[in-house]
Amino acid sequence: MSTRYGDRRTAGVGGWKPTNAYLRACVLGVALLLAAMLFHNVGLTVLATPFLVVTTWSLITRPTEPAALRHPRALPTLREGEAMSWQVELDVVPGLDQGALLFERANYQELRPASGACAEVADLRGRTTLTLGVQARSTRWGHQSVGRSLVSATSSWAAYRWGPLEIASLPQTTLPLPAVFDAAAPTPHPVGLVGLNRAARRGEGSEFATIRPFQLGDRLRRIHWPVSLRTGGLHVASTWADQDAEVMLLVDASTDVGTSEGIDGFASSLDVTVRAAGAVAEHFLRRGDRVGLCVFGPDLLRLTPAAGQNHLRKVLHRLADTKVGNKASAEGKLLRLRLGADTMVIMLSTCISQLALRQAVVTVGRGLSVIVVDTLPRQIGGIDDPALTVAWRLRRLERDTELRQLNRAGVPVVAWHGPGSLDQVLRDLGRRSAAPRMVRR
Amino acid sequence: MSDAIRPMGDELVLSVIATVATLLVIPVIVVAGSLNAWMVVVVVLAAAMVYSRRDSAHGLAALGAIALAWIAGRPDPLSPWSVVIALLMFTVHGALALQTTAPPGAGLGRAVVTRWLVRSAVVAGITVVVYVVAVSLDNLHRSDGEAVLAAALALLGGLVLLLRQETLGGRRQGAGDRSP
Numbered sequence: 001m002s003t004r005y006g007d008r009r010t011a012g013v014g015g016w017k018p019t020n021a022y023l024r025a026c027v028l029g030v031a032l033l034l035a036a037m038l039f040h041n042v043g044l045t046v047l048a049t050p051f052l053v054v055t056t057w058s059l060i061t062r063p064t065e066p067a068a069l070r071h072p073r074a075l076p077t078l079r080e081g082e083a084m085s086w087q088v089e090l091d092v093v094p095g096l097d098q099g100a101l102l103f104e105r106a107n108y109q110e111l112r113p114a115s116g117a118c119a120e121v122a123d124l125r126g127r128t129t130l131t132l133g134v135q136a137r138s139t140r141w142g143h144q145s146v147g148r149s150l151v152s153a154t155s156s157w158a159a160y161r162w163g164p165l166e167i168a169s170l171p172q173t174t175l176p177l178p179a180v181f182d183a184a185a186p187t188p189h190p191v192g193l194v195g196l197n198r199a200a201r202r203g204e205g206s207e208f209a210t211i212r213p214f215q216l217g218d219r220l221r222r223i224h225w226p227v228s229l230r231t232g233g234l235h236v237a238s239t240w241a242d243q244d245a246e247v248m249l250l251v252d253a254s255t256d257v258g259t260s261e262g263i264d265g266f267a268s269s270l271d272v273t274v275r276a277a278g279a280v281a282e283h284f285l286r287r288g289d290r291v292g293l294c295v296f297g298p299d300l301l302r303l304t305p306a307a308g309q310n311h312l313r314k315v316l317h318r319l320a321d322t323k324v325g326n327k328a329s330a331e332g333k334l335l336r337l338r339l340g341a342d343t344m345v346i347m348l349s350t351c352i353s354q355l356a357l358r359q360a361v362v363t364v365g366r367g368l369s370v371i372v373v374d375t376l377p378r379q380i381g382g383i384d385d386p387a388l389t390v391a392w393r394l395r396r397l398e399r400d401t402e403l404r405q406l407n408r409a410g411v412p413v414v415a416w417h418g419p420g421s422l423d424q425v426l427r428d429l430g431r432r433s434a435a436p437r438m439v440r441r
Numbered sequence: 442m443s444d445a446i447r448p449m450g451d452e453l454v455l456s457v458i459a460t461v462a463t464l465l466v467i468p469v470i471v472v473a474g475s476l477n478a479w480m481v482v483v484v485v486l487a488a489a490m491v492y493s494r495r496d497s498a499h500g501l502a503a504l505g506a507i508a509l510a511w512i513a514g515r516p517d518p519l520s521p522w523s524v525v526i527a528l529l530m531f532t533v534h535g536a537l538a539l540q541t542t543a544p545p546g547a548g549l550g551r552a553v554v555t556r557w558l559v560r561s562a563v564v565a566g567i568t569v570v571v572y573v574v575a576v577s578l579d580n581l582h583r584s585d586g587e588a589v590l591a592a593a594l595a596l597l598g599g600l601v602l603l604l605r606q607e608t609l610g611g612r613r614q615g616a617g618d619r620s621p
Contacts, residue, residue, distance in 0.1 A: 020498065021500075042575040042579070045571065047523060052525055119547045119550070120553070139591060154541070161541075
């Protein structure tokens, strides 16, 4: 993926300054030559020769014009695991011999070259610009400032140096890479006008329901002629209506268990939660359903339900805004979700926060279909202390008890394991939706 | 973003080259003249300075110490080993200078190394020419002062010829690039 270079600016100009190398060559050359003449020692002239040559060479090729630097003003939005090319361009002014770039590595970033440093020689005969660049790969979702770097240029024999000039960092967003997910079971409570889910009632659609006698208002193109001829009366092929469903994703960002090592290493619980939320949103949006999002952490991030690919992008951007925090829990307030009666709520949580569990129980008590997806990873990195390991095991046992209580309260809890995680529970919810329900208002 | 304390990668190679070149001065002085214990200490200290510091005045001090050790060794002024010492000192200087052109950890590409090697070969060639001129004048029984002057003139002539080709050609090309 390339960076946007449409709009460039000159970052600044600076003067060329003599370096220690130049001073060294100059002092040694002159001192040795003077000593040779003073002591009539030809050998010292030979010693002085390389330094005098270098000094003279450096003086004659001394750059006289300030170098100009161009660098990107904006960074592209990446997905986890994607890389961008960060390039700066130096105008090759007369005397500029080499350019160097040092790119500061941000958190969750891999660089190529690994040091983030590179040096290139200027082409004295052809190009008028010297391009210096590194590849930066983002390994974790979120927002961060990247691109802080130093650029410098040197003349021949490293005698004069321009810079180093610091380039300020720029904000960059890395979207979560949704985990692999698929569900074969239909979404319960489809109520919208368009979509891929088969409705509970018959109507205009594509999926065949039955053949029934013609009624007033039936379309003529629906008449099933073979059956009509056999029976002697007009029959039509009726279909199930195609409808969409509304899905609300509740993302519990109140806790983050474990250490995140980026997309290639151990995932923290928040990593799993965010990636799973992205995957579920992508799945339902591809099926034409409307998906909403509510992230409860230090801030409440909401996205009203909508459909389409653009909305998926919005969901992923909002997920990238996720931060760990417990403001709602500290205030002890439950969310007011303001959802429609047929909305299916999928809560992605580590089920450690009591507030998240209470929220699930209250939501299901209001008559909504709620599924809790347990996103606590089986293996958690970063726990090395034996005492901490024991404590964590005890907390997990306690959590298992809480999850059983949640189940008894009518909230199905499924562990997140990618494709098919929600199949069984979606089928169960579909069957349960036909049965009468008692709602607590 | 500050300079790394420990050299790594190509920087380490250049540090080693500079250090080894400094230490090689000791056997050259032994062969060409006489070596005292303090000279060994001075040269080893110079090698340590060359290895430890990247871009500072230590390089100048180290090369000055090498030159002093060479003078104190009292070799024959027209000894061919003076060319060797000159090239060793130039190697130290070149390695230290090349280190400063790239940030810590940066790999030096083939183009960078080739350019520096070609230029170093030119400098080495001029050094040998100056030595040959000095030896030739000595064989013609000229005085040392005349030999030094002639060597300096030969050096100046070589410089002018080489730099004319190096700089004027590059500038003419650069001027052509900017024309519409």
